Each structure stands twice: as structure tokens, then as C-alpha cells.
Amino acid sequence: MRIELWSIGKTHETYVKPGIEEFTKRLNHYFKTKWVLIPAPMHTGMFSEMELKKKEGELVLEWLAPGDFLVLLDEKGEELTSIGLAALLQKKADTSIKKMVFLIGGAFGVSQAVQQRAQFTWSLSKLVFPHQLVRLILTEQLYRAGTILKNEKYHHQ
Amino acid sequence: MRIELWSIGKTHETYVKPGIEEFTKRLNHYFKTKWVLIPAPMHTGMFSEMELKKKEGELVLEWLAPGDFLVLLDEKGEELTSIGLAALLQKKADTSIKKMVFLIGGAFGVSQAVQQRAQFTWSLSKLVFPHQLVRLILTEQLYRAGTILKNEKYHHQ
Numbered sequence: 001m002r003i004e005l006w007s008i009g010k011t012h013e014t015y016v017k018p019g020i021e022e023f024t025k026r027l028n029h030y031f032k033t034k035w036v037l038i039p040a041p042m043h044t045g046m047f048s049e050m051e052l053k054k055k056e057g058e059l060v061l062e063w064l065a066p067g068d069f070l071v072l073l074d075e076k077g078e079e080l081t082s083i084g085l086a087a088l089l090q091k092k093a094d095t096s097i098k099k100m101v102f103l104i105g106g107a108f109g110v111s112q113a114v115q116q117r118a119q120f121t122w123s124l125s126k127l128v129f130p131h132q133l134v135r136l137i138l139t140e141q142l143y144r145a146g147t148i149l150k151n152e153k154y155h156h157q
Numbered sequence: 158m159r160i161e162l163w164s165i166g167k168t169h170e171t172y173v174k175p176g177i178e179e180f181t182k183r184l185n186h187y188f189k190t191k192w193v194l195i196p197a198p199m200h201t202g203m204f205s206e207m208e209l210k211k212k213e214g215e216l217v218l219e220w221l222a223p224g225d226f227l228v229l230l231d232e233k234g235e236e237l238t239s240i241g242l243a244a245l246l247q248k249k250a251d252t253s254i255k256k257m258v259f260l261i262g263g264a265f266g267v268s269q270a271v272q273q274r275a276q277f278t279w280s281l282s283k284l285v286f287p288h289q290l291v292r293l294i295l296t297e298q299l300y301r302a303g304t305i306l307k308n309e310k311y312h313h314q
Contacts, residue, residue: 014175018171019172125236125284126241126282127238128313129294129297133293133294133297136290137284140286144285155285
């Protein structure tokens with residue numbers, strides 16, 4: 001199973017980039033992983049929040065393959081423990097899922113169509129984090145899940 | 158009210174340092190804030206996990222002033238929303254509390270004595286994060302709380 005990390009918007013900011021790169025490299029020892037940065041629609045100043053979400057959503061749905069298992073990161077989702085995340089990855093790897101996509105939405109969330117397409121909606125915390133920091137947290141947690149599944153020493157309960 | 162961020166162990170690692178420094182600088186516009194890095198006890202290889210926690214705990218309790226309001230960051234604590242954290246800061250600033258100390262424990266948690274001294278035990282998430290990343294998340298959340306209390310634009314619900 002491969003993992004793709006999708007994020008709408010800019011490239012990684014300097015303050016999270018080294019961490020994202022390091023954990024993505026490590027994560028690649030467990031699952032082939034890549035980042036897909038989806039540029040926000042052009043002329044965003046011209047669109048309302050709702051229109052922007054709709055446009056971003058259309059981009060995302062276009063890029064997804066029918067068999068992709070979509071995990072949406074959203075504050076309104078369900079929280080997981082690190083062990084729970086590892087179990088979810090294992091469960092999906094054990095089925096015929098070829099690719100898991102973890103999607104971090106735009107600044108105002110994602111469209112209803114994307115919410116409906118998502119097979120799992122995951123909340124990292126009750127706290128609201130900046131999108132750039134979500135990228136770093138997500139990468140570290142997926143790497144951690146890899147070490148949990150291999151019974152390695154990185155994770156302390 | 159001043160804020161002190163206490164952490165047991167090494168200096169900030171490269172992958173979180175720029176973010177911690179940036180958010181600490183910004184946080185200083187709302188609350189005078191400083192980091193206190195408590196060196197882990199010497200010759201740690203000679204101590205058991207339990208002895209280490211006890212020694213670290215003694216250091217922490219020695220350094221605390223009687224009036225300090227101690228928030229312990231611990232996975233077994235209570236989760237807060239970002240708004241909830243802002244409300245907690247406001248509530249303490251409104252009393253005679255002069256200093257809030259946010260303590261990130263060592264690799265194996267903190268001693269029972271420190272747990273008992275803590276007036277609030279805060280869990281950032283159901284997920285387990287590395288200590289270095291906890292430092293970054295904590296700083297960003299406190300800065301965010303400052304902007305929430307001042308009704309500034311940084312935080313989107």
C-alpha cells in the first residue's frame with residue numbers, strides 16, 4: 001500500500017520543512033509515500049469562501065482514483081490514538097486498498113462533496129492547528145504508526 | 158501574568174527550533190514568556206526509569222515557587238479546545254496568579270509528586286507526540302490563545 005499526503009495551498013514553510021522532510025524520508029521505509037501539494041485555485045480574492053471550497057473540492061475529486069481510500073483531516077472528525085492510527089493503516093493494507101490519501105483541506109475546510117467522498121474523517125486533536133503544522137504532525141504520526149506496526153522502539157505508551 | 162515553558166532534557170532540536178522561536182517571540186506580545194530547559198539528571202544510564210522520574214521531579218519541585226500555577230502536559234490529562242485554553246489563561250490572569258508554568262515531562266513522564274503538585278493536567282491530543290514537537294505545538298497554541306483573547310484574526314473556528 002502506498003500513502004499520499006495531499007495538501008491544498010503553498011509549499012512547506014521553512015519552520016516545518018526540515019521536520020516534514022525527515023519524517024517523510026523515515027516513513028518511506030514503511031510505506032511508499034509522497035506529498036502532493038495542490039495549488040489553490042487562481043484569483044482566490046475573487047471567490048467567496050463557499051466558491052473557493054467548491055473549486056478546491058472539484059480539483060481534489062478529479063485527482064482521486066476510484067479505489068483510493070480517502071482520509072480527510074478535519075477538526076470535526078474522530079480522534080484516534082497513535083495505536084489506533086497504526087491499526088487503521090494495517091487494516092487497509094490488509095485489504096485490496098492500493099493507496100491511502102490523507103487530505104489536509106484549505107483554510108476554510110473542504111466542500112461537502114469531498115466530505116462525502118472521504119471514507120474516514122480524522123481529527124488530530126480538539127485544538128486547532130495551523131495547516132503547516134498539521135503537515136508536520138501528520139507525517140510524524142504516520143512514521144510513528146510504521147514503527148508501531150513493526151514493533152520498533154520509537155513509540156513509548 | 159507571566160508564562161514559563163519548562164521542559165526536561167535537551168535544547169530545541171533543529172527541526173522545531175525556528176518555529177518555537179517565532180511563536181515564542183509572538184507570544185511575548187501577549188504574555189511575557191520564557192523557556193526554561195531543565196537538564197536531565199547526570200549519569201542517567203545508571204538510574205531506573207522510576208529513579209529518573211523521581212530525580213527529575215525533585216528538580217522541578219525545587220524550582221517552582223509556591224504561587225506558581227502548574228500545568229502539566231500529559232497524555233493522561235484533559236483535552237482542551239483552543240478556545241478553552243484561551244479561557245483558562247484569562248481565568249488565571251484574572252486572579253492573583255503571577256506565573257503560569259507549563260511543564261513538559263521527561264521521556265517517561267513525571268513523578269507522582271509532580272503530578273500532585275500540578276493544578277491542571279492537559280493532554281494535547283489522544284495521539285502521542287515526540288517531546289520536541291510538543292514544545293512547538295505548545296508554543297503555537299499559547300500564541301493562538303493570545304490572539305483569541307485579543308479577538309485577532311489568526312484563529313479560524
